[in-house]
Amino acid sequence: MxxxxxxxxxxxxxxxxxxxxxxxxxxxxxxxxxxxxxxxxxxxxAAPAPQPVEIPLASGVLHAQLYKPEGAGPFPAVIALHGCGGLGGHSDPVLPRYREWAERLLRGGHAVLLPDSYGTRELGAQCRVREMHVKARRERVGDIAASRAWLMKQAWVARDRVSLIGWANGASALLWAVRPQSAARDLSPDFRAAIAFYPDCRISAGLGWSTRVPTLVLIGADDDVASPPACRQMVDGARGRSALARIVVYPGADHDFDRANMPLHAAAGSSDAAAPERDHLGTDAEARAASQKDVAQWLSR
Missing domain, CATH: 1.20.5 (Single alpha-helices involved in coiled-coils or other helix-helix interfaces)
Incomplete structure (x- = not known):
């Protein structure tokens, strides 16, 4: 025309x-x-579409989704770790809650790699599974290590600016991955930073957790799925014997406070297998907005 x-x-x-x-x-x-x-x-x-990638594991491959800025880079990168509900759904490889964060990080110039720890092993949501076959401290830590090794081989990655972010079960895996005992044995740069949204800190607090990576824990004061007191105890106990660890407790916020458009509700009344069995979940607008700023500031350190 x-x-x-x-x-x-x-x-x-x-x-x-x-x-x-x-x-x-x-x-x-x-x-x-x-x-x-x-x-x-x-x-x-139109929202950017993720690119499926396959990451070598000791046995088989780890399936992941990659959001990458246009151009040759090098770009800072974030490994993003899904919660117990899994990474994707029946028709969407990345659930809206993780896609929104990935797109936000992408707009900030980061590449975002989302390993699918459950889908890779042909598992669905694990929130209400009594005996989990994929442990946060074992298989998921292995997935984090494999994802990091894969990123270190990509020419478009700024190798000294690879960070971690995780939610709930993914955040618990993150806490295991940043412990000094989990350091990689190669000569590549370590993770630059780590951000854990409402992890279960109770085991880590009891084990005398410490971190070799600057780590930020974000949790709501009213979270009755995870435990704000245990997370505060864990972070306070690490002071003076680890890298920088900080906790932000958002007043009045519950579990999943950063998830968009989810009214507060009791998980026990939900038929959603991707929700915990008990306690409360829901968006908190103020905590959600504050956490977006806190994440951006922590990654820009």
Whole structure:
């Protein structure tokens, strides 16, 4: 369609000779033009799609999803660890709660790698499974190590700026992965930072947890799934004998406070297998907004 000679226009620039000619079109052509513009605007605002990748494990491969900025890099990278509900659903490789965080980090210039610890092993949600086959301190720590090793081989990765972020069970795995005993034996740079959303700190607190990586714990004061007192005890106990560890407790916030558009509800009344068996879950707008700022600041250290 020729609107004007030597004409250039962006989706948002409806002006000049093109706009005047548009107004003179027939109703049918106007409708077609409107449809064309709608499709253009949808494409312009379409969310980036993740790229599936396969990461070598000692036995088999670890399936993961990768969000990568355009260009050659090198880019800082974040390994993002899903909770007990798993990474994806039936029709979506990345659930909205993790996709939103991945897109936020991507806009900040980070590549985001999301290993699928359960889907790789043909498991569904593990929140209500009594005997979990994939342990936070064992298989998931192995997945973190494999993900880091894979990133270290990618030319587009800033190898000294690879960080960790995890939610719930993924955050618990993160706490095991940053312990001094879990340090990689190669000469590659270590993780730059780690951020744990509402992990179960009770075992770590009892074991005298410490970290070799600057670690931020984010949890709601009213979280009755995890334990804010145990997380505070864990972080306080690490002072003076580990890398920097900090905890932020958001007043009035419950478990899953950073998840969008989820009214507070009792998990016991939910039929969702991806939810814990007990206690309360729900969005807290203030804590959600504050955590987004806290994550950005911690990663920019």
């Amino acid at each position: 020729m609107f004007c000679r030597r004409f250039r226009v962006t989706v948002l620039q409806l002006k000049g000779c093109w706009f005047r000619r548009l107004l003179r079109q027939s109703p049918m052509r106007l409708r077609l033009t409107a449809l064309f513009l709608t499709l253009l605007m949808s494409a312009a605002h």
